[in-house]
Amino acid sequence: MRNRDAEQSGGTAAAGVIYLVATPLGNLEDITLRALRILGEVSLIACEDTRRTGRLLQHFRISKPLVSCHDHNEARRATELAERAAAGESIALVSDAGTPLIADPGYRVVQAAIDRGVRVVPVPGPSAAVAALSVSGLPSHDFAFKGFLPSKGAKRRAAIRSLERSDSSTVFYEAPHRILAAVADTCELLGGSRRIAIARELTKLHEEVLRGPAATVFESLSCRPSQKGEFVLVIGPRDDRKAALGEDGSGSTTATPSSAPDA
Numbered sequence: 001m002r003n004r005d006a007e008q009s010g011g012t013a014a015a016g017v018i019y020l021v022a023t024p025l026g027n028l029e030d031i032t033l034r035a036l037r038i039l040g041e042v043s044l045i046a047c048e049d050t051r052r053t054g055r056l057l058q059h060f061r062i063s064k065p066l067v068s069c070h071d072h073n074e075a076r077r078a079t080e081l082a083e084r085a086a087a088g089e090s091i092a093l094v095s096d097a098g099t100p101l102i103a104d105p106g107y108r109v110v111q112a113a114i115d116r117g118v119r120v121v122p123v124p125g126p127s128a129a130v131a132a133l134s135v136s137g138l139p140s141h142d143f144a145f146k147g148f149l150p151s152k153g154a155k156r157r158a159a160i161r162s163l164e165r166s167d168s169s170t171v172f173y174e175a176p177h178r179i180l181a182a183v184a185d186t187c188e189l190l191g192g193s194r195r196i197a198i199a200r201e202l203t204k205l206h207e208e209v210l211r212g213p214a215a216t217v218f219e220s221l222s223c224r225p226s227q228k229g230e231f232v233l234v235i236g237p238r239d240d241r242k243a244a245l246g247e248d249g250s251g252s253t254t255a256t257p258s259s260a261p262d263a
């Protein structure tokens with residue numbers, strides 16, 4: 001099958017384009033063939049952390065000029081990158097892991113590109129939110145992604161409380177030192193029987209998924225001396241309360257840790 005970039009540019013990344021390139025969350029095998037080709041063909045790669053992306057590129061034997069584009073310089077960089085693309089350069093934007101713009105920098109770059117009529121092309125791949133939802137065991141046909149839960153207690157509680165009557169699954173990113181508090185708030189505000197899932201260290205050595213009623217997941221987590229790694233919290237819809245109690249209403253559902261990844 002012919003691809004659009006190849007059609008437009010004889011097999012090399014098209015000039016005057018900004019590519020949004022997803023990179024692995026942990027397991028380097030998750031990089032796509034297209035991501036590797038585009039990263040190898042563009043004239044410039046904008047990334048959050050040049051050292052981190054440098055290591056990724058080195059692993060794949062790709063050598064390209066890198067410029068930083070992170071939360072603190074994105075406004076300035078956006079104009080610069082869009083203007084360079086408008087002048088004919090092909091540029092890839094990556095984040096530290098996963099899909100750029102998904103709780104990561106890049107929105108301003110895309111806006112600046114669109115404003116200047118520069119073509120923006122997605123090179124899709126991993127994202128922790130979608131990976132977590134897919135393994136959560138919670139309804140996935142209708143979901144909301146809310147980025148990071150607010151770090152302050154009152155705002156976090158308000159965000160969780162707002163899901164009381166939600167008919168969708170809701171996906172949050174959460175820091176390891178706050179995950180237990182977030183699950184405790186879920187128990188208190190939405191009830192201990194609300195079904196949730198916690199996906200930790202996806203695609204990495206210590207990958208784990210805890211699923212079940214919030215109270216059971218809280219119990220499993222709170223037994224640990226500390227919470228380590230990267231976490232996604234998925235809170236199921238209110239209608240799952242009945243399912244969480246089990247068909248016989250006995251409340252026998254338990255938190256089920258999943259196995260580690262196969263590679």
Ligand code: SAM
Pocket residue numbers: 025026095097098099100101102103104126127128129172173174175199200201202203204230231232
């Ligand atoms: N752009 C990324 C994406 O597409 O998933 C997300 C970047 S955001 C700054 C980082 C957060 O994503 C982490 O704090 C964690 O909540 C989640 N995350 C990233 N990698 C993860 C992993 N391997 N397992 C679980 N959660 C992960």
